[in-house]
Amino acid sequence: MSNRIISLRTVDVRFPTSKSSYGSDATNSDPDYSAAYVSLETERGNRGFGLLFTIGRGNDICCAAIEAMRDLVIGSDLDDIKNDIYEFYNRFRCDSQLRWLGPEKGVVHMAAGAIVNAVWDMWARDEGKPVWRLLTDFTPEQFVSCIDFRYLGDVISAEEALDIVQINESSKHERISELEKYGYPAYTTSPGWMGYSDDKLKILCQEALEQGFKHIKLKVGESLERDKKRLTLARSVIGDDVKLMIDANQIWEVDQAIDWVSELASFDLWFVEEPTCPDDVFGHKKIRDKLKGIRVATGEHCQNRVMFKQLISNDAIDVVQIDSCRLCSINEILSVYMLAAKYGKPVCPHAGGIGLCEYVQHLSMIDYVRISASLTNRVIEYVEYLHEHFEDPCIIRNGSYMPPMSPGFSIKMFPESIEHYKFPKGKAWAKN
Amino acid sequence: MSNRIISLRTVDVRFPTSKSSYGSDATNSDPDYSAAYVSLETERGNRGFGLLFTIGRGNDICCAAIEAMRDLVIGSDLDDIKNDIYEFYNRFRCDSQLRWLGPEKGVVHMAAGAIVNAVWDMWARDEGKPVWRLLTDFTPEQFVSCIDFRYLGDVISAEEALDIVQINESSKHERISELEKYGYPAYTTSPGWMGYSDDKLKILCQEALEQGFKHIKLKVGESLERDKKRLTLARSVIGDDVKLMIDANQIWEVDQAIDWVSELASFDLWFVEEPTCPDDVFGHKKIRDKLKGIRVATGEHCQNRVMFKQLISNDAIDVVQIDSCRLCSINEILSVYMLAAKYGKPVCPHAGGIGLCEYVQHLSMIDYVRISASLTNRVIEYVEYLHEHFEDPCIIRNGSYMPPMSPGFSIKMFPESIEHYKFPKGKAWAKN
Numbered sequence: 001m002s003n004r005i006i007s008l009r010t011v012d013v014r015f016p017t018s019k020s021s022y023g024s025d026a027t028n029s030d031p032d033y034s035a036a037y038v039s040l041e042t043e044r045g046n047r048g049f050g051l052l053f054t055i056g057r058g059n060d061i062c063c064a065a066i067e068a069m070r071d072l073v074i075g076s077d078l079d080d081i082k083n084d085i086y087e088f089y090n091r092f093r094c095d096s097q098l099r100w101l102g103p104e105k106g107v108v109h110m111a112a113g114a115i116v117n118a119v120w121d122m123w124a125r126d127e128g129k130p131v132w133r134l135l136t137d138f139t140p141e142q143f144v145s146c147i148d149f150r151y152l153g154d155v156i157s158a159e160e161a162l163d164i165v166q167i168n169e170s171s172k173h174e175r176i177s178e179l180e181k182y183g184y185p186a187y188t189t190s191p192g193w194m195g196y197s198d199d200k201l202k203i204l205c206q207e208a209l210e211q212g213f214k215h216i217k218l219k220v221g222e223s224l225e226r227d228k229k230r231l232t233l234a235r236s237v238i239g240d241d242v243k244l245m246i247d248a249n250q251i252w253e254v255d256q257a258i259d260w261v262s263e264l265a266s267f268d269l270w271f272v273e274e275p276t277c278p279d280d281v282f283g284h285k286k287i288r289d290k291l292k293g294i295r296v297a298t299g300e301h302c303q304n305r306v307m308f309k310q311l312i313s314n315d316a317i318d319v320v321q322i323d324s325c326r327l328c329s330i331n332e333i334l335s336v337y338m339l340a341a342k343y344g345k346p347v348c349p350h351a352g353g354i355g356l357c358e359y360v361q362h363l364s365m366i367d368y369v370r371i372s373a374s375l376t377n378r379v380i381e382y383v384e385y386l387h388e389h390f391e392d393p394c395i396i397r398n399g400s401y402m403p404p405m406s407p408g409f410s411i412k413m414f415p416e417s418i419e420h421y422k423f424p425k426g427k428a429w430a431k432n
Numbered sequence: 433m434s435n436r437i438i439s440l441r442t443v444d445v446r447f448p449t450s451k452s453s454y455g456s457d458a459t460n461s462d463p464d465y466s467a468a469y470v471s472l473e474t475e476r477g478n479r480g481f482g483l484l485f486t487i488g489r490g491n492d493i494c495c496a497a498i499e500a501m502r503d504l505v506i507g508s509d510l511d512d513i514k515n516d517i518y519e520f521y522n523r524f525r526c527d528s529q530l531r532w533l534g535p536e537k538g539v540v541h542m543a544a545g546a547i548v549n550a551v552w553d554m555w556a557r558d559e560g561k562p563v564w565r566l567l568t569d570f571t572p573e574q575f576v577s578c579i580d581f582r583y584l585g586d587v588i589s590a591e592e593a594l595d596i597v598q599i600n601e602s603s604k605h606e607r608i609s610e611l612e613k614y615g616y617p618a619y620t621t622s623p624g625w626m627g628y629s630d631d632k633l634k635i636l637c638q639e640a641l642e643q644g645f646k647h648i649k650l651k652v653g654e655s656l657e658r659d660k661k662r663l664t665l666a667r668s669v670i671g672d673d674v675k676l677m678i679d680a681n682q683i684w685e686v687d688q689a690i691d692w693v694s695e696l697a698s699f700d701l702w703f704v705e706e707p708t709c710p711d712d713v714f715g716h717k718k719i720r721d722k723l724k725g726i727r728v729a730t731g732e733h734c735q736n737r738v739m740f741k742q743l744i745s746n747d748a749i750d751v752v753q754i755d756s757c758r759l760c761s762i763n764e765i766l767s768v769y770m771l772a773a774k775y776g777k778p779v780c781p782h783a784g785g786i787g788l789c790e791y792v793q794h795l796s797m798i799d800y801v802r803i804s805a806s807l808t809n810r811v812i813e814y815v816e817y818l819h820e821h822f823e824d825p826c827i828i829r830n831g832s833y834m835p836p837m838s839p840g841f842s843i844k845m846f847p848e849s850i851e852h853y854k855f856p857k858g859k860a861w862a863k864n
Contacts, residue, residue, distance in 0.1 A: 028532070029528045030528055058532065058533045061539065064496040096463070097460075097462070097488035097489035100463075100490065103710070106538020107493065108490060276583065281742060283738075286586070310715075314714060
C-alpha cells in the first residue's frame with residue numbers, strides 16, 4: 001500500500017475573544033482569534049494537522065483558499081515528500097495560475113503555509129519526534145535543502161547557509177540539552193492590551209513578574225497621554241530591570257512615528273514594534289536611523305522572505321519578528337532565520353493568537369540549535385490564552401518555553417474544541 | 433425610496449486562453465484569463481459592475497473574498513457614497529478583522545477593489561458619464577478628496593496634490609479635446625508571447641506596424657539564445673524606429689537580471705519589465721543603477737501604493753505600471769499617479785488580461801487631464817483579445833485608445849458571455 005495523501009479537510013474555527021478586549025490594540029480593536037484548520041490523512045492512516053491564524057472575518061476566505069489547493073495535495077506520497085519536501089513546498093509557490101493571487105503573499109501564501117506545515121506535522125508524527133527534533137536531527141545538507149533561497153541570491157546562498165549549519169554541528173547537542181533543561185526565554189504581551197483598564201494592567205504586570213517574565217510588552221498609539229500614563233503605571237510595578245517594549249500595530253505615518261516614540265524614550269524601551277506600514281522598508285529604515293537607541297522591530301505582517309531580506313540586509317530593523325502562519329511554512333521561515341543570522345539580527349517571533357505559541361517554540365529552538373546558536377536578545381512572545389484547545393500545548397516554566405516532547409508540530413486541536421468553536425454553526429456561536 | 437445597495441452578486445468567469453499559448457511568458461506558462469465579476473444593484477434600480485482579473489485557478493477564492501465583504505456593501509446608499517466615496521473605500525481597508533488577511537495586499541485587496549470600482553461604475557452610470565469624464569468634471573477639491581494618502585505622508589501630502597491639480601485646471605479642457613480627437617497612445621504585447629513560433633512572431637509584428645503601433649513588447653527569459661533570436665527577428669520586421677520593450681515576468685534573481693539584460697542591450701530596449709521579484713524595491717534599484725541606459729519598469733504585481741511609494745521616491749524604477757485590478761480601485765490608483773507625477777515618472781499601465789484595457793484607458797486619461805498633463809514616454813499596454821465580451825469595449829485607432837463615451841467604467845460584460853464562460857458549469861468548460 002502506498003502512503004499517498006487521500007484526504008484534506010478544512011474547518012473554520014473562531015473564538016469570540018473580542019468580548020473581553022483580549023488582543024485589542026491601536027489597529028485591531030476587536031479580534032476574534034480564529035484558525036483555518038487543515039487535516040490531512042494518507043492511505044496508510046498517517047495524519048497531519050496545520051492551521052493559519054486570522055482574527056475573525058475572512059477566515060472563511062482562507063478556508064476557501066486551502067480547498068482551492070486540494071489538487072496540489074491529494075495523491076502526494078508521504079515517502080516522496082520525505083525525500084524532497086522542497087518540491088512539495090515549491091509547487092504551491094510556483095503554481096502557474098494561483099501565483100497571480102499573490103505572488104507569495106496574503107491569503108494564498110498563508111493557505112499554502114498551513115498545508116505544508118500540516119505535512120511537516122505528519123512527517124514528525126511518523127518519525128515519533130517533535131518537529132524541532134526532526135529538523136535538528138537532519139544532516140546539515142538535508143537541513144539546508146529544505147530552505148527557500150529563491151530571490152535571495154543577491155545576499156545569501158545555500159553554500160553560506162551550509163557553512164553556518166556546519167560550524168554549529170559539533171556543539172548542537174549541548175544546546176539541545178540546555179533547551180531541555182532551561183527552555184527558551186519568553187516575553188509576555190498579556191498585561192498590555194489596549195482595551196484593558198489601568199487596574200487590570202497593573203495587576204497583570206505584577207502577575208507577569210511573579211511568573212518569572214523579564215520582558216513585558218504594552219500596546220501604544222491611541223494617544224500620547226494614555227501611552228505615557230500606561231508606561232508609567234507599568235514601570236511603577238515592574239521596576240527598571242525588567243525590559244519594557246511597545247507595540248504600535250502600524251498606527252503611525254513614518255514621521256509621526258519618529259516624533260511619537262521620541263516622546264516615550266524616557267521609559268527605556270527595549271524595542272518599538274510595528275511603528276508604521278509593514279510594507280515600508282525605507283520607512284522603517286528612516287525611523288530606525290532617527291530613533292538611535294530605541295530598537296525597531298517588525299514582522300508579524302511581513303509577507304514573505306523577500307521583504308525580510310530588504311528589512312534585514314539594509315539595516316531597516318533591529319529585531320526580526322517572523323509570524324509562523326504568515327510566512328509559507330518552515331521552508332520559508334528558515335530562510336528568514338538564516339538571513340537574520342548572517343546579518344546578526346535577533347529573531348523574536350510573533351506569537352499569541354491561536355496556535356502561534358505552539359508553532360514558534362519549535363522554530364526558535366531549531367534556530368538556536370542549528371542557525372544562530374545564540375539566545376542573546378532573543379525572546380519568543382507569549383500570551384496565555386487558548387492553549388487549552390491543543391492536545392500538546394506549549395508549556396511555560398519560569399518565563400521560558402519548555403521544549404515540546406510529543407511527536408509533531410504541537411498544533412493538533414481537540415475535536416471537541418473544533419466542534420464547539422466551528423463557525424458559524426458551533427455552540428459557541430449559535431448562542432450569540 | 434432610498435438608494436441603498438440591496439444586491440451584490442459574484443460570478444467566476446474563466447476563458448480557456450491557455451489552449452492557444454495566448455498570454456504565455458517565462459513565469460505564467462498557461463494562463464486562463466479569468467474574472468471575479470461583481471454586480472451591484474440599489475433599491476431604485478441603479479446598477480454597477482466591477483471585476484478583478486486572475487489567470488485561472490484561484491478565481492473562486494477571489495469570488496469568496498468578494499462575498500465575505502457583503503456586509504460592508506449592502507445597505508450603503510449611493511447618494512451617501514457620492515458625498516464621501518473615500519469613506520466607502522476606506523471601510524474595506526480598515527475593517528478591523530479582514531485587514532489581517534493583507535493588510536492591503538493580495539486577494540482581499542483585489543476583492544475590495546472590484547467592489548469599489550463597481551460603485552464608481554454605478555456613480556458614473558447614474559450621472560450619464562464615462563468614469564474618466566466623471567472624475568475630470570470634479571472640482572479640484574472633490575477630486576483630491578477621493579485619493580488615499582495613508583502611509584504616504586513622508587513623501588506627499590493632500591495639499592501638494594491639490595496644487596498639482598489646480599495648476600492643470602485652466603488647461604484641462606484642451607487636453608480633453610485632444611484625447612477626443614487623437615486618443616491616448618498604446619503599445620502592443622500581442623506579437624510577443626513566449627509560446628508563439630518565430631513565424632507567428634514575425635507576422636504579428638508586421639500586423640502591429642500596420643495597425644499603427646509605435647511600441648512593441650516581447651516576453652523574454654526562457655533562454656538567452658532564444659531571447660536574442662526573437663529580438664533579432666522582431667527588429668528585422670519593425671526596424672529601428674519602433675520602440676522595443678522586453679518583459680521577464682519576475683524570472684531572474686537580482687544579479688542574474690543585470691547580467692542577462694546587459695547581454696541584450698544592443699537591441700536598443702525602451703524598457704525591461706519585471707526583471708525580478710515584484711516585492712524587491714532594493715533589488716530593482718540595484719538593477720536600475722547597474723543597467724544605466726535601459727529603463728526599468730514594474731508594477732503589474734505591485735501590491736499597493738506603499739510599495740509604489742518606495743519604488744518611485746527612491747528611483748528604483750523608471751516606468752510605473754499600475755494594474756487596475758491589483759490596486760484597490762480608483763481611490764488608491766490615483767495616489768500612485770500622484771506620486772509618479774511628483775517624481776517625474778511616466779505611468780504606463782499594465783493591461784491585456786480581461787477587462788484591464790477597458791479599465792486603464794479611463795485612468796490614464798484622468799491622469800493626462802488632471803495630474804501629469806503629459807503624454808511624454810506614456811503608453812498604455814494593449815492586447816487585442818477578449819474585448820468582444822464587453823458591452824462598451826475599448827476602441828483602438830491608429831495605435832491609440834479612443835476615449836470611452838458611454839456612461840460607466842466600460843467593464844460590463846454581456847450576460848451571454850458570462851453564462852457561456854461561467855466556471856465550471858458554463859458551456860465553454862462543460863465541453864472540455
